[in-house]
Amino acid sequence: MAGIEVTALHKRYPDGTVAVDHVDLSIGDGELFVMLGPSGCGKTTTLRAIAGLERQTTGDIRIGDTLVNDLPPAERDIAMVFQFYALYPHLKTRDNLAFPLRAEGLPKPEVRERVNEAARLMRLGPLLDRRPRQLSGGEQQRVALARALVRRPRAFLMDEPLTNLDAELRADMRTEIKHLQGELGATMVYVTHDQVEAMSLGHRIAILNKGRVEQIGTPLEVYDRPASLFCAAFIGSPPMNLIEVEVADGNLRSQGGLVLPPPPGLPRDRRLVAGVRPEALEVTEPGVERSVPARVVSAEWLGDEIIYVVDHSGQRDVRVRMPPTVRFAADAPVGLRHTGGTPAVYDVSTEELVA
């Protein structure tokens, strides 16, 4: 296993599209690194550049200590799992697994042993003599993972490997991948646009937007202190409420009078937006202490929680996460108050975190 170092990676396609815009990534040995971002933000392009399937316009890629810019994919010693599994349709599972080993010219007994080991890890025993056509989506995905495993590459690249599976299977496979990665101590770059997947899998997450890195951090950091307005609006379901505030009497105050505790070191002379998680707010009976008047627009009952959408003067569609026991009718006049810690505060003009 080896770490991956990406420096000032830039990719411009012949048609002029800039897919990756000076991206720096430093992925540690044995790290499960997730790249998260909306469709078209350059995740796949970055991954393909690391794999050597796409040549970057400028920038350097190092795997371990080797500068791999000019190495063909075959010599980079990494494995990639595609969204569409790319299992060879003519070959049985067994031969699909053996294919990369035959490329290395390993002796037959060793090929057999490694195939069996990977099959055991991914519990493919009964499937070894089937062809891809005879496997379900989840099984195909397990075979694709096993094929990546047999070679014992220096790093794994995964491009949305679970997108084609249904929700339940996806959760199972997620657990499986995480477990496997830990057991093997594998360096893994995992691309997804699903934030739940990113949060539950990643040691660290890089959030990409329009070819740029918006933030790199642990799932907790990314959730608690999104580095930009883009991240604030992207992470969380529902995401943060972005409330325009100004500094008054040593507090943050919204137009409607909602009072939030101020983080230290706030600049005075700029327009600010506070990012407030839905769980940092509370819907109350009207007139309760420190609450501002608001009105329930709608409620989404999710079983274990209710998401209230409320309006309070000048601020529409504030989302509040409440336990399912608290019920307010739609259109009811209510109170809204802040119960969490200091919020993240962003500069409206630079869209970046200021405190």
Next chain:
Amino acid sequence: MGVSIDEAVSTGPARDHTPSARRLGGRGRSVLEVALLTVLAVVMLFPVLWMIETSIKENRDVYAIPAKFFGFTVTMDHFKDVFVAPGGGRSALSVSFLNSVVVAGVSTVLSTVLGVPAAWAYSRFAVKAKKDQLFFILSTRFMPPVVVVVPIFLMYRQVGLIDTKLGLILIYAAFNVPFTIWMMKGFVDEVPAEYEEAAMLDGYTRLQAFWRYTLPLLVPGIAATAVFALIFSWNEFVFAIFLTSSDTVRTAPPAIAGLIGGTTVDWGLVAAASVVFALPVLVFAYLVRKHLVAGVTLGAVRR
């Protein structure tokens, strides 16, 4: 579902509720269909049947007036004449058949060997002005052979390719390569590039990846394309008659045509030669019919 309209209408309890007029209408339609199809079949098949019949009639019956459809004496003499010269030894016709096999076979192999990798390259790589190039390639097929045959005749005379099998092979290959590229590009497009990319990550070079991963998946497409190329080369007449003249080089189409035109025409021999000429293509197409169908339906890849 092998249920005809009649069966569908006349079985089951629904029958009692079906107005008789509609039932009649259904039957009437199918009678009309059968009648039309029969007429069509007769019109289409008559020349073929007549050719086969003529090839096994004695000369007396061939020229009989009124023509004999039935009750003639069957003979295989004409088929013997196709292959054996009157004084014994090989006939000129049999030599031309052999020439046809060589010319059509080699030119098909050549156009496949050149066209398939080209199609792969056009499908996989970012080639400059790809669309224009592909259009240019297609445009070489816009003109029918008879339009270009004179300049080609002059050029061939310069380089000494007149009246050679190599000359025919080259011109047929040149005509089939554009077709092969266009048809195969469609098939290559259907095979996801991820196969090759996965193979490249597994330690193969690009060419190895193409050879071991993609090519086997293209076999049905290649078979379908090659059959079409083969049929073109096998049937081609214009180039063959203009560019070749000697019996040792001529292919079957001009050779058979050459049988007609003397003071008397041996129609039995013409018919027998035509039957022999038509058979290989039929047999070949029949043998690869599975690939032909698979080739047309290759799109059924699970993605």
